[in-house]
Amino acid sequence: MVTPQDVPTFALPSGLLGLERGAPSASVCIAGIPFDTATTNRSGARFGPQAIRQASRMLRDGAHPHSFADPTSLSRAEIGNFRIAFGDIAATMSSGESPARDISHLIALGGDHSVTLPLLRALAGRVGPLALVHFDAHVDTWPENFGQAYAHGSVFYHAIKEGLVDPRRMIQIGIRSPVEREVFEWTRGQGVTIVSAQEVHEAGPRAVADRVGTVIGGASAYLTFDIDALDPAFAPATGTPEIGGLASWQAQAILRRLGGLHFVGMDLVEVAPAYDLAEITALAGATVVWEYLALLAERA
Numbered sequence: 302m303v304t305p306q307d308v309p310t311f312a313l314p315s316g317l318l319g320l321e322r323g324a325p326s327a328s329v330c331i332a333g334i335p336f337d338t339a340t341t342n343r344s345g346a347r348f349g350p351q352a353i354r355q356a357s358r359m360l361r362d363g364a365h366p367h368s369f370a371d372p373t374s375l376s377r378a379e380i381g382n383f384r385i386a387f388g389d390i391a392a393t394m395s396s397g398e399s400p401a402r403d404i405s406h407l408i409a410l411g412g413d414h415s416v417t418l419p420l421l422r423a424l425a426g427r428v429g430p431l432a433l434v435h436f437d438a439h440v441d442t443w444p445e446n447f448g449q450a451y452a453h454g455s456v457f458y459h460a461i462k463e464g465l466v467d468p469r470r471m472i473q474i475g476i477r478s479p480v481e482r483e484v485f486e487w488t489r490g491q492g493v494t495i496v497s498a499q500e501v502h503e504a505g506p507r508a509v510a511d512r513v514g515t516v517i518g519g520a521s522a523y524l525t526f527d528i529d530a531l532d533p534a535f536a537p538a539t540g541t542p543e544i545g546g547l548a549s550w551q552a553q554a555i556l557r558r559l560g561g562l563h564f565v566g567m568d569l570v571e572v573a574p575a576y577d578l579a580e581i582t583a584l585a586g587a588t589v590v591w592e593y594l595a596l597l598a599e600r601a
Contacts, residue, residue, distance in 0.1 A: 310359060310362065311358070313358045313361060315351070316331070316354055316379030317331045317353070317354050317357050317379050317408075317410070317587075317590065318357050318358065318360060318361050318372065318373065318591070318594075319357075319358050319361045320377070320378070320379035321379070322379055322380070323377075323378030323379055323380060324378055324380070325378060325380045325400075325403065325404055326378070327376045327377050327378035328376035328377065328405060328406060329375050329376065329377040329378075329405075329406045329407075329408060329594070329597065330377070330378050330379075330380050330404045330405075330406065330407055330408070331377065331378070331379045331407075331408045331409075331410065332380050332381065332382065332383050332400075332401075332404075332407060332408075332409055332410070333349075333350025333351065333354070333383070333409070333410045333411075333412070334350065334382065334383050334385065334393075334397055334409055334410065334411055334416040335347040335348065335350050335351075335382055335385060335412055336385045336393050336397075336411070336412045336413065336416055337349075337412060337413045337540070337573070338388055338389070338390055338393070338413075338415075339390050339413050339415035339446075339449070339452045339453045340413045340453055340540045340541075341446050341447060341452055341453065341454060341540075341541065342540050342541045343539075343540040343541070343573060344540065344573070345538075345540065345573030345574065345575040346411055346412055346413045346570065346571050346572060347412065348573070348574050348575065349410060349411055349412060349570070349571070349572035349574065349583075349586070350382060350410040350411070350412065352574035352577070352580070352583040352586075353410050353569065353572055353583050353586045353587045353590065354379075354587075355580070355583065356580045356583035356584040356587040357587035357590065357591065359584060360587060360588065361373070365591075365592075365598075367557050367595075368557070368560070368595060370595045370596075370599040371595075371598055372591055372594035372595050372597075372598050374598055374601070375597055375601060377594070383396065383397050383400055383401075383409075384396050384400075385397070390415060390449070390451050390452075391451065393415075393416075394415070394419040394422075397416060397419040397420065397423075398419035398420070398422050398423045399423075401419065401420050401423035401424070402423045402426065402427070406565065406566060406597075407420065407424075407566050408566070408567050408568070408590060408594075409566075409567075409568040409569075409570075410569055410570075410590070411568060411570030411571060411572070412570055412571075413453040413540065413570060413571055414437075414441060414453040414454075414456050414527055414570045414571055415451060415452060415453045416568065416570060417456050417460075417525050417568055417570065418451070418456050418459055418460060418465075420523075420566065420568060421460050421465040421466065421523065422463070422465060424523065424565060424566050425464070425465040425466070428521050428565060429521075430464055430465060430466055431465065431466050431467065431520070431522065431523045431565070432466070432467060432470035432516075432517045432518070432520035432521065432522040432523070433457075433466045433467075433470070433471040433472070433522065433523050433525065434472055434474070434513060434517065434522055434523070434524045434525070434562070435457065435471065435472065435473045435474065435525050435527075436473075436475050436524075436525070436526040436527060436530035436547075437474075437475055437476065437525075437526075437527040437529065437530050438475055438476065438477050438478045438498070438527070438529045438530055438541070438542075438543040438546055439454060439476065439480070439527070439529070439541065439543075440457070440473060440476055440478075440480060440484065440485065440488050440493075440495065441453070441454050441455065441456045441457045441458070441527075442455070442457045442458040442461070442484060442487065442488045442493075443455050443458060443484055453540075453571075457471075457488075457493075461491055461493075466523075467520070468491040468492040469492035470516060470518065470520050470522075471492070471494065471516070472493070472494040472495075472496065472512065472513055472516045472517065473488075473493060473494070473495050473496065474496045474509060474513070474530065474547075474555065475496070475497075475498045475501060475530035475531075475546055475547050476496065476497050477498040477499070477543055477545050477546060478541070478543045494512070494516050496509055496512065498530075498532075498545050498546050498547060499545070501547055501551055501555075506551050506555045506558065507558065509555050510554075510555045510558035510559060511558075513559060513562070514558075514559070514561060514562065517562050520563065521563050521565045522562050522563060522565065523564070523565060523567065524564055524566075524567035524568075524593060525567065525570070526552075526567070526568070526569050526570070526586075526589050527539075527570050527571045528569065528570070528571050528572050528582060528585060528586050528589075529541055529542055529543060529546070529571055530546060530547055530552065531546050531547050531549055531552060531585060532544060532545065532547060532548060533546070534548075535547075535548055535549045535581065535582075535585055536549075536581070536582040536585050536586075537577065537578060537581070537582060538572060538573050538574055538575070538576040538577035538581075538582035538583070539571045539572065539573055539576070539582065540571055540573050541571075549585050549588070552589065553588070553592060556592045556593065556596070557592065557596075559596060560596050560599050560600065562596075564596065564597070567593050569586045569589050569590050
């Protein structure tokens with residue numbers, strides 16, 4: 302029998318971490334959502350899922366160097382891409398919510414950040430309002446973007462309004478983009494904890510991780526990671542890059558300290574590989590997912 306360890310990295314199957322296509326009955330399922338119609342600047346995140354999968358094969362050869370947890374020990378399945386409705390944001394949200402309802406623990410590869418809203422609707426419908434760990438350059442709590450109510454910058458405005466997340470158990474990390482004061486103050490007024498990128502740089506990953514633990518507590522938590530949380534030096538291939546962001550090591554250091562949280566799902570969004578150089582953004586995205594899988598493996 303040929304095992305993945307017998308196959309060179311470049312020849313592994315094209316699923317995340319070299320997985321073959323599997324059934325959605327696994328404990329953890331990985332799905333792509335190749336949709337970017339809700340972007341407000343550079344398009345291209347529709348190609349993110351496959352770029353992340355391709356780059357993830359670099360991470361197949363061994364356990365995590367910090368915890369020595371092995372993400373490949375989890376019962377997991379690559380289930381392909383969710384169906385989208387071409388050019389139709391509302392219909393794509395509906396088509397994304399439906400299959401997500403039946404998956405016990407979903408890791409979604411975007412796509413732009415609008416894909417998070419139907420996933421939160423599906424998960425909150427099962428477990429109630431969620432705590433949220435949100436890495437991003439942007440607060441994404443605008444009521445609308447350029448007249449579109451469900452663009453990628455309005456995801457968490459709707460998530461809060463719909464009661465999908467508990468804003469008092471919601472923390473945003475890496476925020477630094479231009480933002481109207483009323484949007485920023487509305488977000489904080491709901492109880493959301495906002496940690497700017499500058500605060501991360503000054504306080505350090507350990508202090509930020511401690512703050513995450515304090516905000517989230519023992520609640521069921523969802524992790525949403527917009528790759529533009531990272532500085533463009535580490536992740537240039539995204540629709541709305543903002544300078545001054547997190548270094549990739551800072552994001553890793555924070556994530557590695559979140560093993561005590563009760564995560565019930567995650568997504569990695571906004572990788573737009575047409576703007577990439579040597580796959581560095583896709584690899585950063587794949588590594589964030591791998592770090593999350595390692596946290597689950599530690600808990601298993």
